[in-house]
Amino acid sequence: MTDEINIAFRTAEGETFRVSGLRGATVMETAIRNDVPGIEAECGGACACATCHVYAPEIVGEATDEYEQDMLDFTADERRPNSRLSCQIELEPSMEGAVFDLPGVQV
Amino acid sequence: MSGTVIVGAGHAGVQAAVSLRQAGYGEPIRLVGEEDCPPYHRPPLSKAMLAGEKQPEQIALRGPDFFERNGIELLLGTRASALDPASKTVLLEHGTLAYDKAVLATGAGARMLEGFRYANVFHLRSMRDALALQEALAPGARLVIVGGGFIGLEVAATARKLGLSVDVVEAEERLLKRAAPAFLSDYIADRHRAGGVSIHLGAQIDRIAAHAGRVASVALSNGATLAADLVLVGVGNRPETGLGVEAGAATELGGLLVNDALQTSLPDVYAIGDCTTFHLPAAGRRVRLESVQNAVDQGKAVAGQIAGAGKAYDPVPWFWSDQFDMKLQMTGLSLAGSEITVRGDVERGSFSLIETLGERLVAVYSVNAVADHMASRRLAGEPGRFDRSAAADPDTPLKACLAPPAVRRAG
Numbered sequence: 001m002t003d004e005i006n007i008a009f010r011t012a013e014g015e016t017f018r019v020s021g022l023r024g025a026t027v028m029e030t031a032i033r034n035d036v037p038g039i040e041a042e043c044g045g046a047c048a049c050a051t052c053h054v055y056a057p058e059i060v061g062e063a064t065d066e067y068e069q070d071m072l073d074f075t076a077d078e079r080r081p082n083s084r085l086s087c088q089i090e091l092e093p094s095m096e097g098a099v100f101d102l103p104g105v106q107v
Numbered sequence: 108m109s110g111t112v113i114v115g116a117g118h119a120g121v122q123a124a125v126s127l128r129q130a131g132y133g134e135p136i137r138l139v140g141e142e143d144c145p146p147y148h149r150p151p152l153s154k155a156m157l158a159g160e161k162q163p164e165q166i167a168l169r170g171p172d173f174f175e176r177n178g179i180e181l182l183l184g185t186r187a188s189a190l191d192p193a194s195k196t197v198l199l200e201h202g203t204l205a206y207d208k209a210v211l212a213t214g215a216g217a218r219m220l221e222g223f224r225y226a227n228v229f230h231l232r233s234m235r236d237a238l239a240l241q242e243a244l245a246p247g248a249r250l251v252i253v254g255g256g257f258i259g260l261e262v263a264a265t266a267r268k269l270g271l272s273v274d275v276v277e278a279e280e281r282l283l284k285r286a287a288p289a290f291l292s293d294y295i296a297d298r299h300r301a302g303g304v305s306i307h308l309g310a311q312i313d314r315i316a317a318h319a320g321r322v323a324s325v326a327l328s329n330g331a332t333l334a335a336d337l338v339l340v341g342v343g344n345r346p347e348t349g350l351g352v353e354a355g356a357a358t359e360l361g362g363l364l365v366n367d368a369l370q371t372s373l374p375d376v377y378a379i380g381d382c383t384t385f386h387l388p389a390a391g392r393r394v395r396l397e398s399v400q401n402a403v404d405q406g407k408a409v410a411g412q413i414a415g416a417g418k419a420y421d422p423v424p425w426f427w428s429d430q431f432d433m434k435l436q437m438t439g440l441s442l443a444g445s446e447i448t449v450r451g452d453v454e455r456g457s458f459s460l461i462e463t464l465g466e467r468l469v470a471v472y473s474v475n476a477v478a479d480h481m482a483s484r485r486l487a488g489e490p491g492r493f494d495r496s497a498a499a500d501p502d503t504p505l506k507a508c509l510a511p512p513a514v515r516r517a518g
Contacts, residue, residue, distance in 0.1 A: 044148030
C-alpha cells in the first residue's frame with residue numbers, strides 16, 4: 001500500500017488541481033504545499049480561523065468534532081452539509097481520488 | 108523599476124509579498140529572510156511541532172515552489188545590514204538591493220535575561236530554537252520555565268504531555284497579567300495545576316546554581332529551590348528595529364512608529380508586524396501587537412498601500428492559544444475601567460468573559476467557546492449599544508446583544 005494519496009481540488013471557477021499528499025497529512029497542508037489557490041489557512045491548522053473551508057466528498061464524512069462544527073458557522077462562504085475545515089481532515093487511503101470543492105471566498 | 112524589497116520573511120513579510128501579487132503588482136519583489144529554512148507558521152513551534160506531532164515542512168507558510176512561481180525572489184539565510192533611504196537601497200552582507208518601496212517586517216526576538224548564559228537555557232522564537240528545545244525535552248527531565256506568558260504556558264502544557272516535570276515562575280501575582288482578566292488568569296493557573304504544572308506566582312529568580320556551564324537549580328525569592336535539567340526563558344520579546352532606527356526612523360513603545368498607511372517616518376519605507384507601533388482606533392492609543400492577526404492584516408494592508416488601493420489600517424485584534432484542552436481565543440484589547448461579564452459554563456470549561464465599558468463591547472476572552480469568539484470578531488468593529496446583561500445568558504447569541512445605533516428597528 002502506498003503512502004501517497006491522490007486528491008483533487010476544484011475551484012469555484014471550475015479549475016481543477018490534481019495533487020498528492022502523504023497519508024496522515026491534512027488536506028489543508030496538502031493544498032498549501034501544492035500552491036492550490038483558495039485555501040488561506042491563516043492559523044496554520046489550529047482550527048482557529050475558518051479560512052481553509054472546503055466542500056468535501058461523501059467518503060470524507062461530515063464534521064463530528066463539536067469545535068469544528070461551531071467554526072463552520074463562521075465561514076466566509078455558504079455553509080453546506082458537506083462543509084469541512086480542511087485542516088481537520090487527515091488523508092487516508094480511502095480518500096484516493098477524492099475531489100474537494102473550494103468555496104468562492106475564504107475571508 | 109526597482110520594485111519592492113521586503114525585509115523579514117515571517118507571517119507579515121510573506122503576506123505582503125503574496126498580497127502584492129494578488130493585487131496585480133507587476134514590479135519585482137525581493138523577500139529577504141535571515142533564517143535558512145523556508146517561511147513557516149510560528150505558532151506551532153510551541154505546540155504541535157514542539158510535541159513532534161508536526162514536522163517542519165508541514166508548517167511551511169507556502170509550498171516549496173510558490174515563491175518562484177509567483178515571481179517573488181526569496182533570499183533566505185540573508186541578513187540585511189543597513190537601509191539607506193537617500194539612495195533607496197538595502198545593504199546585504201554580499202550586495203545591495205535597490206528599492207522603490209521598502210517594507211520592514213523584521214519581527215521581534217526573544218528577550219534575554221542577564222545572567223542566563225548557560226548551555227541548558229533555551230528561548231523560543233525561531234524554528235532553530237524550537238528544534239533545539241525539542242531535542243532537550245526528554246521524558247522525566249525537570250523543566251523550569253521563567254515567565255508565565257503565552258510561550259511559557261504553551262511550552263508547559265506541551266512538556267507535561269511529553270512527560271517532563273514543569274515549574275513555571277512568574278514575577279507578577281498572576282499569569283498573563285497584560286493579556287487576560289484576573290478571572291481568566293486564575294482559571295488558566297488552575298488548569299495548569301490540574302495538569303501537573305507547579306506554578307510559582309509573585310516569585311523572582313534570586314540565584315542560579317550552575318555546574319559545568321549548566322544550570323542545576325534556581326533559588327526563588329520566596330525561598331523555594333527548583334532543581335532544573337533545563338530552563339526556558341519566556342519573558343517577552345524585543346522588536347527588531349535596528350535597520351529602521353539606524354536609518355533614522357521614529358520609534359515608540361520600542362517599535363517602529365507607523366501611520367495608518369503603515370508608513371514609517373522615512374520616505375517610501377513601510378513597516379509591518381511585530382516590529383511596529385501604531386494607533387489602534389478601537390483602543391484609543393498606540394499599541395504594539397505581537398500576533399499572527401496583526402502580521403497578516405498589516406501584510407495585506409501594506410500591499411494595498413503599495414499597489415495603490417490602500418485604506419487606513421483599522422483592525423480588530425484577535426489572538427489564540429492552545430494549552431492542554433483549553434482553546435483560548437481573544438478579541439479586542441482591554442480598556443481601563445471596564446467590566447467583566449461571565450457567559451457560559453465555567454465548571455464544564457466552556458465559557459467567555461465579556462469585557463464592556465458602558466454600552467461598548469471592548470473585548471471577548473473565550474475558553475472552548477468558538478461561536479462566541481467568531482461572533483465577537485464580527486461584532487467588535489460594529490457600532491451600537493451592547494447589552495451586557497443579555498450577554499450573560501449563553502443561549503442568547505452575542506449578535507443579539509448588540510443594538511444598532513440611533514435608529515431602532517421595529518419588531
